[in-house]
Amino acid sequence: MLAEYWPILLFIGVATGLGVVLLIIGLLAGPRRPESEKLSPYECGFEAFEDARMRFDVRYYLLAILFIIFDLEIAFLFPWAVVFDKIGIIALIEMALFLLLLVIGFAYVWKKGALEWE
Numbered sequence: 001m002l003a004e005y006w007p008i009l010l011f012i013g014v015a016t017g018l019g020v021v022l023l024i025i026g027l028l029a030g031p032r033r034p035e036s037e038k039l040s041p042y043e044c045g046f047e048a049f050e051d052a053r054m055r056f057d058v059r060y061y062l063l064a065i066l067f068i069i070f071d072l073e074i075a076f077l078f079p080w081a082v083v084f085d086k087i088g089i090i091a092l093i094e095m096a097l098f099l100l101l102l103v104i105g106f107a108y109v110w111k112k113g114a115l116e117w118e
Helices: 002-029 058-082 084-112
Strands: none
Touching: 058 084
16 A cells, blocks of 8 residues: 555655755855845835834735735636637626626725725
């Protein structure tokens, strides 16, 4: 039974070993020139002006969720488009309903002003 899992275990072992070896080579051969500018915290291209535990506006999270939703839409459209000629008109109607729901949701978010950045 172990013979069936041997290729997987070998792959995991080689990948882990290669990762460790590459990290060690990077630590040993890489340049070390610490400067105050390199060691300073980086926040959106300017100096940090508040504590790292400050509250974020909910719009950051809303935009992230909207990005994920529309990114997943594309992830659903590509496989559908590849097999469209095999699945017929019913699939076209289902995808149209799916896209209609997303457009309605997008219009709702837009009307509520969630995409406005003030």
